[in-house]
Amino acid sequence: MKTNLKLRRYHAPVWNEPVIMEMGRRGERGIIVPEVEKEISEAVGDAESYIPAKMRRKQLPELPELAQPHVLRHYLRLSQQTLGMEINIDLGEGTCTMKYSPKVNEELVKQIAEIHPLQDEDTIQGILEVVYKFGKVFLSEISGMDEFSFHAGGGSESAFTGACIIRKYHEINGELAQRNEVITTIFSHPCDAATPATAGFNVITLYPDKETGLPSVEALKAAVSKHTAGLMITNPEDTGIFNPEIDEWTKIIHEVGGLCLYDQANANAILGITKAKDAGFDMCFFNLHKTFASPHGSDGPACSALGVKKELARFLPVPVVTFDGSKYHLDYNRPYSIGKIKDFYGNVPVVLRAYAWAMSMGAEGLREAAEVSMINNNYLEKRLLAISGVTKPYKVEKRVDQIRYSLEKLKEDTGIGIQDANRRIIDYGIQSVWTSHHPWVVPEPFTPEPCETYSKADMDYWAAVLSRVSKEAYTNPEIVKTAPHNSTIAKMNEAPLDDPKKWAMTWRAYLKKRKRSKKT
């Protein structure tokens, strides 16, 4: 194994920028507001006279005053101090599917920048066509679901929408008071537990068997009852293990009268391989900013497409995009709809990018993306398991899109766990790894996801970085513990973050608290 590849020399940009609130000087201007024509100001007079006296702002807000080039320079510097996917081998952020977002799609998105969502239907036929076809033609074929909604601004909001549909379904059936439980698994995304809780359900979380990495069918059978409203589950889970009994699970839920929602936030390695409908699900959702190549945007804006079987279509949020054979419409007249989850009809630019990506790929391309992602994952496994201190929990040999590895052994041997290692790998110019949501069922976890974007050489390099950090842990643990050394900043003091006397979410709060602590 060539894990001793030569690592490149790297240092993150260090600009040592002040906070913008400290910058500029009084009187500087960043931009000039469009002028008010003389005739207008003469006709209407002062703006102030239109504001009730009590509602007038008395003091100018203490925003910074900077000239335009300096605002630009500041934010360019901050951008440089952000390790975007496009400038590094970003396969470490697993469960996130950090795939390439084609640049041409950004060109397309510019064309809809100045469209208002309430424009007359006749003037947004192009947008409605994209939304309709992406659901009906692409996602229906991929998932087997009949209708899609693009309202949700992220995977969690999609999960919430699904929970609201489960709620509405039982409400209409007069069973909501009785059916107050949603079942999920600990390796499903936390939104599959948090959003049904906000929707009003009690949540039952199933934990995995030590051998299989999955909760047993018996555990599920013990959890279901007349109180079961539904199942919200990821598959493959964060471990990369595909639950081979998933159709048995959905059957068990259906037998007690519940609905099944499939969290397919990252479905990247099973596109064209297996369908939500065939596993017995009533609903599923795809995160278009993951599987369908829309950029992650530093954490949104995103879009999660929620698909439902036709029996549940009447519950979808309004409006639904429909087609009458010649024209597209926004259908608000749906009496059984759950109503609104998000204003208007979703983050349309994200849908547009996803449509363009899927059009570029086609059926074979999507399957190729899935297969290569899966092969990449299995290849990277060979590389990573050759590194001292890295283990793969659970006795399931083959994993689909990602693997939740553990550095427990490394920690036992050297004292270096994932948090220290994560501050060190960035010294070699790759993004920090995704560890795990809490609780850490897998100790010292990390979850790389080498999707189809990454080449064999990328994976070899990434493995070489981890290998180097492992070697350092065994030979010179201090350098790992005190990391980062080549990053934008030194190791931070985390204590103030949870201390009400010191935390500061705004500059104004920071100034007040600093002053107070100086006095005492």
Add this chain to the structure above:
Amino acid sequence: MNLSNGSVTMSKRQFIHPYIPNSVPEVKEEMLKEIGAKNAEELYSKMIPKRLRLKTTMKLPKPLPSEYDLKRHVGKILAKNQTCQEYLNFLGAGCWQHYVPAVCDEIVRRSEFLTAYSGEFYSDFGRYQAFFEFQSMMGELVGMDVVGVPTYDWGASAGNAIRMASRVTNKKEVLVPKIINPYRLSIIRNFCQPKVMPNHIDVKLVNYDPEVGMLDLEDLKSKISLKTAGVYFENPSYLGIIEAQGEEISKIAHENKAVSIVGAGPISLGVLAPPAEYGADIVCGEIQPLGIHMYCGGGLGGFIACRDEEKYVGEHPSHLISITATEREGEYAFGECRFDRTSYVARDKAKDWVGTGTALWTIAAAVYMALMGPHGIKEIGETIIQKSHYAAELLSEIEGVKIPFSSFFKEFVVNFDGTNKTVYKINKALLKHRIFGGKDIAKEFPELGKSALYCVTEIHTKEDIEKLASALKEVVK
């Protein structure tokens, strides 16, 4: 659309897509050899039972792997749209057309910000500093010490804020104005759960004064009690009305040990009083006006600000980025405050949930506020007031047209009862003049008659406004 599996044009072995380096057959072979498998099928067969695996290729349109072909194809579809650059737009109602400074676009199109996601505080230092700066500048606008990283939109921020109030007070009833965007109210109701659920929050509507459109304080007093968790109101309201009784409303809320929640339009806050000044405990609202294009509704983001007290911070659902220091003298760092609150840690026991939100727009809004500065934000408020009132005056001169509420910011109700046309018909006719008329609110508020909600911002010139007035004059005849 031509449905075919694409196998006519490219056989599987030769498919080398520019987005997939490892689709080169030789490299795939090398990797498979190392894995110890013949092909992908063999591996999948060890993961997914045969009964669940697809036996056929999906039926999708013929792909366009050529970037040029793709651009032509999508461009042709998008050409069917008309935009607010081609038409004169007076629609607002939750998404507003403002000028987006070129620097905002330049920054949010930076590859680093566009494609980052969830890297940690060191490797993604820049985006965390930008979030902190957003929080800091928004804090100045609303007058509060705590602001979080925004969620999906105003509706979600209002839903979150109301649930925060319910947890802070341990009470399950909230008062909301009758003048509210019905879709926002629907979002709020979804957050508050149906009656049959034990943690349902009862949403009660408070009437408005029909003369001025502001909250009816008598009705508020009759509906509020010690059972009330919070009073939510907006400034400016859904219909653009400036709520002048903020102080009284907050006082009534506080007398009943309820939280005062204000939904605020941040672009008004250079001229309107910061909500904290009239007693707000939680402030939420929409950031889209701050340097973000409308994107057909894809430019939204909802902020939540609150008091810097443990009982509020502890109930905030979002990412809260705090400033701190590093081991190097004089160096700032940024990290997550009380991350154990969030669903990433506490799952179903969390303070609602946090997920992929609207970070890129958070950065755009930060750039916008930095560009505007104190004088810019004041001037844009004044400009919007002058232009929107000028428009209202011109429209009110048209026979049969009335402006029922006179104290407004940016948006105003236009009533057409004195004409024999419905808003629907008027708007259809305005399209022929290449104008998008105001949103039809006749069904939302039947008591306001045949009314539309018009929006005039800094982007409208005198000429634009006069064009609207003369087109309307012709249309309502």
